[in-house]
Amino acid sequence: MARHTGPSNGAELRHPPGTFDVMPAESGAWQHVLATFARVVSGAGYGLILTPTFEDIGVFQRIGASTDVVRKEMYDFVDKGQRHVALRPEQTASVVRAFIQHRPTTPWKAWYAGSQFRFERQQAGRYREFHQVGVEAFGSADPDLDVEVMALAWEFYRALGITRMDLLVNSLGDSRCRPAYRRLLVEYLLAHQGDLCDEHRDRIEDNPLRILDCKRPGCRSVAEGAPRQVDHLCDECAAHFGRVVEGLAALSIPFTLQPTLVRGLDYYTRTTFEYAGTGLESAQNALGGGGRYDGLVAAMGGPDTPAVGFALGMERILLALDAEQVALAGGARLDAFVVDFAGGTVARDLTARLRVAGFRVDRSFDGRSPKAQFKAADRSGARLALVVGPDEAAAGTVGIKDLQAAAEQVTVGMEEIVPELSRRLG
RNA sequence: GUGGCCGUAGCUCAGUUGGUUAGAGCGCCAGGUUGUGGCCCUGGAGGUCGGGGGUUCAAGUCCCCUCGGUCACCCCA
Numbered sequence: 001m002a003r004h005t006g007p008s009n010g011a012e013l014r015h016p017p018g019t020f021d022v023m024p025a026e027s028g029a030w031q032h033v034l035a036t037f038a039r040v041v042s043g044a045g046y047g048l049i050l051t052p053t054f055e056d057i058g059v060f061q062r063i064g065a066s067t068d069v070v071r072k073e074m075y076d077f078v079d080k081g082q083r084h085v086a087l088r089p090e091q092t093a094s095v096v097r098a099f100i101q102h103r104p105t106t107p108w109k110a111w112y113a114g115s116q117f118r119f120e121r122q123q124a125g126r127y128r129e130f131h132q133v134g135v136e137a138f139g140s141a142d143p144d145l146d147v148e149v150m151a152l153a154w155e156f157y158r159a160l161g162i163t164r165m166d167l168l169v170n171s172l173g174d175s176r177c178r179p180a181y182r183r184l185l186v187e188y189l190l191a192h193q194g195d196l197c198d199e200h201r202d203r204i205e206d207n208p209l210r211i212l213d214c215k216r217p218g219c220r221s222v223a224e225g226a227p228r229q230v231d232h233l234c235d236e237c238a239a240h241f242g243r244v245v246e247g248l249a250a251l252s253i254p255f256t257l258q259p260t261l262v263r264g265l266d267y268y269t270r271t272t273f274e275y276a277g278t279g280l281e282s283a284q285n286a287l288g289g290g291g292r293y294d295g296l297v298a299a300m301g302g303p304d305t306p307a308v309g310f311a312l313g314m315e316r317i318l319l320a321l322d323a324e325q326v327a328l329a330g331g332a333r334l335d336a337f338v339v340d341f342a343g344g345t346v347a348r349d350l351t352a353r354l355r356v357a358g359f360r361v362d363r364s365f366d367g368r369s370p371k372a373q374f375k376a377a378d379r380s381g382a383r384l385a386l387v388v389g390p391d392e393a394a395a396g397t398v399g400i401k402d403l404q405a406a407a408e409q410v411t412v413g414m415e416e417i418v419p420e421l422s423r424r425l426g
Numbered sequence: 427g428u429g430g431c432c433g434u435a436g437c438u439c440a441g442u443u444g445g446u447u448a449g450a451g452c453g454c455c456a457g458g459u460u461g462u463g464g465c466c467c468u469g470g471a472g473g474u475c476g477g478g479g480g481u482u483c484a485a486g487u488c489c490c491c492u493c494g495g496u497c498a499c500c501c502c503a
Contacts, residue, residue, distance in 0.1 A: 014494080068501050072427085090503085116503075121427080123497055132503060199500085213501095264502055286503060313503025341461065370461050378463035389461050403463070 018121070018128025029328045033160065033317055034113055037133045040156045041111040044148065046135050049110040051094040057086040059097050062300050064266025066207050073118040075128070087117035090265070092293070092309060093300075095136045100302035106139020124282035125316050134290070136309035138297070143240045146271045146292055146308050147247030153275060153288060153310050154253050160317065161326040164279035165287060167253065170230065170261035171241040172209075174269045175295065177234035182208060184227050192222045212260040228259035237270055244271055263289055267296040271308065277316065279323040287320055288312030335425050336384040337377035337403075338363040341370045342393035350386065350398070350417070357418050359425075378403060383425065386417070400424075 015021055022030055038048070057076050063069055069089045076086035088094055091112050099108065113133040122128065135152060137145055150167065157165060173181055189196070189204045189211060196204075197216035204211070212223045233241060248255050255273075263272050272291035290310025297305040321328065336359060340347030347363045354361045362380055364373045370389070377385045387399030387409065398417055401409040402424075412420050 017494080073501080118502080120501075121498095122495095123499095126502070130503060134503095215500095283498065284502070288503065311503065316503055339462075369456085371457095371459080371463075372455085374463040376463085385463080387462075391461080399462090401462075409462080 016128070020127065029318060029321070030314070032328050033314065033321075034133070036159050037111075037113065037156055037312075040159060041135055041152055044109075044152055046109040046111040046137075049095060049098065049112050050114075051088075051091065051098050051112070053115060054085045054087050055094055055097065057084045059093050059300075060086050060089055062267075062296070063090070063093055067264055067266050069118065069264060073120055075117040075119045088115075089118050090116055090311060091132065091134060092136060092265075092267075092296075092311065095309075096297055096300055096302070096307070099136075099138055099305075100297065100300060103303075104138075106305065107137065107145075108139055109135065109137045111135045123284065125280070125284035125313070125319050127315060131314035132288075132311045133314065134288075134309060134311035136307060138305050138307040141240075141294060141306040143243035143271070144247055146240075146244045147251065149290065149308050149310055150248065150255075150273055151251055151253060153290070153312060156312070157275065157287070157317075160321060162277075162287070162317070162320050162324060164277065164324060165320070166276045166278055167248075167255040168258040168261050168274045168276055169244070169248070169255045170258050170272050171233060171237060171244075171270050172262070172268055172272055172291075173229050173233050173237050177232060177237055178229070178269075181227070181229050181232040184232065185209070188226055189222065192225075195219075195222050209262045213262045223260055230257070230259050240270055263291060267293040267299070269294045273310070275312070277320045277323070280316075280319055281323070282319065284316065286313070287316045333360070334362050334380050334382035335360045336386050336421065337361070337380050337382035338386045338388070339370065339373040339377055340364075340388040341367070341373065342388050342390045343367075346388040346393055346398075350388070350414075354418070354421070359421055384421070 042048070057074065060074065061070055065071070073089060074086050075089070076084065078084050091114065095110060095112065111134065114131065115129050116132055117129050119128060120126070135149060137149060150169075154167065172178060185208045186204055189208055193201055193204065195218050196211065197214060197218045199216075200211045200214055200219055211219050212226060214220065214223070230241065245255075245257075261272055261274060263274065268291040270292045272289070274289035275287040277285045277287045288310055290308070292306070292308040294306040297303065297307060336354065338347045338351050338354075338361060340350075340363065344365075344367055351361050351363045362382065364376050368376075374385065383402070383404060385399075385401040385403050387401055389399075392398055392411065396414050397411050398414060399409050399411050400417075400420065401407075
């Protein structure tokens with residue numbers, strides 16, 4: 001039986017736990033970030049893809065049964081048609097599903113932006129509904145594509161003004177060399193079992209790579225002496241990784257080799273990377289991450305297709321911008337604000353006419369006092385006030401007052417307004 | 427799922443060992459200026475003190491429950 005059926009007694013309506021509203025006063029920053037991302041990735045041949053916000057739960061279960069995302073964070077339910085669906089916890093699986101369903105010719109490069117859902121308790125930089133932008137590139141195993149993807153994220157952060165971050169890079173090997181490494185690692189961990197933290201002591205076989213990422217002191221000291229995947233790559237993976245590292249250096253993108261970087265999703269092969277914000281005070285400091293997933297398309301029933309991509313968290317990006325005190329371009333300003341205290345007819349007609357002509361114009365309603373209307377004009381940030389009192393209305397003229405300069409108010413005929421505005425705002 | 431902290435006006439907060447009609451700043455509205463914003467002055471509107479129950483002559487204040495927020499663990503964006 002549903003435990004939560006509505007607002008509790010006397011409670012006001014509010015957004016669900018773990019979600020938030022972005023009000024117009026703050027949405028300018030979101031628009032700026034999204035526009036910047038679209039510019040960077042579309043300029044590299046990536047096309048926008050939109051997929052459903054929810055999918056059959058099977059789509060996401062392919063992410064990996066041992067991941068927390070699937071085990072305990074899925075926001076799923078049975079719908080009225082008895083379908084078991086889930087709000088997407090990430091978008092890579094959805095894009096892969098779309099790739100398999102539509103079979104575009106490769107190489108195929110797509111970018112996305114939108115909401116993700118994971119059912120967890122909220123904290124700084126982490127929400128139940130959160131937002132990501134990302135890219136996915138299918139059909140090439142070329143390490144230079146890994147470098148392209150990492151460079152795009154780098155360029156995007158740089159374009160926004162984020163400087164305090166580390167690019168962490170690792171290689172997880174592939175289906176040939178990872179099993180051997182995994183056996184080596186399990187062997188090592190079993191030998192040091194007593195030093196591991198309580199949670200991981202009995203789960204070595206379960207997900208040994210995860211232990212490398214554990215933050216507890218016991219696991220960490222064991223991890224430091226553990227065999228490293230990068231030292232046990234097969235020839236092909238080693239060559240691939242070598243080319244990736246070489247490419248990053250060639251493009252002057254600073255990075256840190258982090259052999260313990262595992263990441264939360266099981267499908268990664270070879271290259272994995274994460275952009276860690278170093279200016280953030282909150283515990284959640286991953287600005288974004290990604291990697292190569294050469295086996296996922298086939299695992300989901302598609303043709304054997306290598307792929308690489310990343311996802312970047314909007315909320316984390318905004319936190320980083322805030323931490324670095326990056327001033328974002330404010331919201332769009334108005335060109336003019338019509339102040340009409342002669343009945344409102346001129347305001348009605350002139351505002352509409354100017355908007356059709358392409359100007360950004362607003363006005364007051366309810367026949368407020370001149371003082372109140374000028375106050376509203378001032379607050380709107382409009383460059384000019386277009387003043388219509390009884391005198392102007394009778395004469396068929398309009399007063400033009402510059403709200404941001406100490407210039408005299410001038411009067412022009414109604415028909416000269418458009419050219420006059422063009423001249424002043426040009 | 428577990429734990430810490432916090433819920434008083436639109437926002438940020440004050441409110442004494444429980445004690446009269448619950449306050450401030452900012453914001454909003456109006457007036458000062460019978461047609462002119464920003465600065466200033468005056469006034470006004472706006473509160474089930476998160477909700478429910480209890481103790482008490484008396485509860486914003488104490489107790490219990492509950493809802494919500496926030497941060498952290500886990501994990502990640």
